[in-house]
Amino acid sequence: MENSTAVIHQETAYQNDRELADGNRWEETIAHEVFHHWFGNIVTTESWSNLTINESFANYSEYLWLEYKYGRDKADQHAYNDMTGYINSGSEQKKLVRHHYANKEDMFDAVSYNKGGRILHMMRDYIGDSAFKKSLNHFLKTYQHKPVEATQLRLSFEEVTGLDLNWFFNQWYYGSGHPKMTFRYVLDDAAGKAQVIVNQTQKEQHVFRLPIKVDVYYGDKKTRFLRWINKRTDTLTFDYTMRPTLINPDPERVLLAEITDNKSEEQMIEQWKHGGTFLNRREAIAFFAKNTMPEIAKGLTDKFAGIRLFALQQIEKTPYKDDQAVISTIEGMAASDPDKNVQAEALKYLAKFKKEKHLPLFTKYVTDVSYSVAGAALKGVYGINKTAAIPLAKQHAGDARGLLGSVVTEILLESGTEADFDEIATIYRNIPPSEEKLEQTIPYIGFLEKVNDLEKVKRGIDDIAAFRNMIPAEYRVFIDEFFKMQLTKLGNSKGKEIQQYIEQSFK
Numbered sequence: 001m002e003n004s005t006a007v008i009h010q011e012t013a014y015q016n017d018r019e020l021a022d023g024n025r026w027e028e029t030i031a032h033e034v035f036h037h038w039f040g041n042i043v044t045t046e047s048w049s050n051l052t053i054n055e056s057f058a059n060y061s062e063y064l065w066l067e068y069k070y071g072r073d074k075a076d077q078h079a080y081n082d083m084t085g086y087i088n089s090g091s092e093q094k095k096l097v098r099h100h101y102a103n104k105e106d107m108f109d110a111v112s113y114n115k116g117g118r119i120l121h122m123m124r125d126y127i128g129d130s131a132f133k134k135s136l137n138h139f140l141k142t143y144q145h146k147p148v149e150a151t152q153l154r155l156s157f158e159e160v161t162g163l164d165l166n167w168f169f170n171q172w173y174y175g176s177g178h179p180k181m182t183f184r185y186v187l188d189d190a191a192g193k194a195q196v197i198v199n200q201t202q203k204e205q206h207v208f209r210l211p212i213k214v215d216v217y218y219g220d221k222k223t224r225f226l227r228w229i230n231k232r233t234d235t236l237t238f239d240y241t242m243r244p245t246l247i248n249p250d251p252e253r254v255l256l257a258e259i260t261d262n263k264s265e266e267q268m269i270e271q272w273k274h275g276g277t278f279l280n281r282r283e284a285i286a287f288f289a290k291n292t293m294p295e296i297a298k299g300l301t302d303k304f305a306g307i308r309l310f311a312l313q314q315i316e317k318t319p320y321k322d323d324q325a326v327i328s329t330i331e332g333m334a335a336s337d338p339d340k341n342v343q344a345e346a347l348k349y350l351a352k353f354k355k356e357k358h359l360p361l362f363t364k365y366v367t368d369v370s371y372s373v374a375g376a377a378l379k380g381v382y383g384i385n386k387t388a389a390i391p392l393a394k395q396h397a398g399d400a401r402g403l404l405g406s407v408v409t410e411i412l413l414e415s416g417t418e419a420d421f422d423e424i425a426t427i428y429r430n431i432p433p434s435e436e437k438l439e440q441t442i443p444y445i446g447f448l449e450k451v452n453d454l455e456k457v458k459r460g461i462d463d464i465a466a467f468r469n470m471i472p473a474e475y476r477v478f479i480d481e482f483f484k485m486q487l488t489k490l491g492n493s494k495g496k497e498i499q500q501y502i503e504q505s506f507k
């Protein structure tokens, strides 16, 4: 929450060194709340209808921070996840500026935040970095300490750029939805003409007007064109004397759109090699996986951790998954990838094969500083040698969060017997109240089903009730449903006495 000069964060913002080894998961939120000091506090939305004035900028600050601190790939990955979040939210009917909503809380959604941020990203790309920054400065200075609407934002952009931006605001701020497009490519060597045929397939009546850059490639040399899409079906034409090796529309992947591309295998290989940005590479990896192409293995050595991780997940679905060269690359990643999340993913990958020869590798990394790496390694040990894994799980139970936490709990609960009740109950009790604890409650209840001593079962129920009572009353409405569902099964298996005890404890 962005209170002026005193931002409030929740307790999950506190992360220990081991959690931070996996990356600071709170970093984007910190950037977001700090940015609100300008967008939200110095200028403030005039009404909930215009909430995007606050939230789209705070959302976009996450991109700006990641781009500044870690580079374009990391920022683009974040933008892609945000766009996917908006698309999956089913908000196509909602306008960015909305005057009709049932509750003001409804405005705090993937449209005001994610979509708003992506719209600013398109604006920045359209008018350029320098004009974008000047416009924000103009907006903040002109309207400081005043309530504002999206219209004032348009006026600032127009004042700085000299452009008429009504079309942009009418379409993106006061209109709803987003374009769904297909790209088809036609190359006519005889006529020396390349065509990109763009079809807008969204059901809504309106057709989107979009400025679109197109890169035309000859090997690694490219020429960039700026064109406009105005019609439901539009054809972008490029003359050539030598056949282009790749035509790449929207090369920076800035458009807020769902696109079905129809590139050939050869063109996708070119896109992988020369496309450059995160999404160009990610799309290529997804394509190689879907079309069972050996090029997928190239993703494992990409410079960006997000692509290496994605390639690991994708290659598993292909026949190359146990290819000797692939496995030896992944063994290298499991031992020394510079990114802990990728290293953990590589260890998880190898763990599925349950090969004795990987036991020393897994054993070595159980003590890694990263909870993800340690958890994946322990899972690897458990798959090969349960007897060795159980004491390791006990040994690390005192300091186990994230993946290590869930693997330790899984091992102890699965292997634990009634005799281990005290030890296991202590582990559960010591997990601080968190979403993680909520997740661990399910296997804990599963363990209680194995316990015959009803007094112990009751103590287990006490632990769960104590956790539940720490949750503020307004959230309990949702959480109680979850507890009730999980505990009903336990009650049924233990009989009337326990059923009544559960009833009493969760009044």
Ligand SMILES: [Zn+2]
Binding pocket: 032, 036, 054, 055, 058
């Ligand atoms: Zn915010």
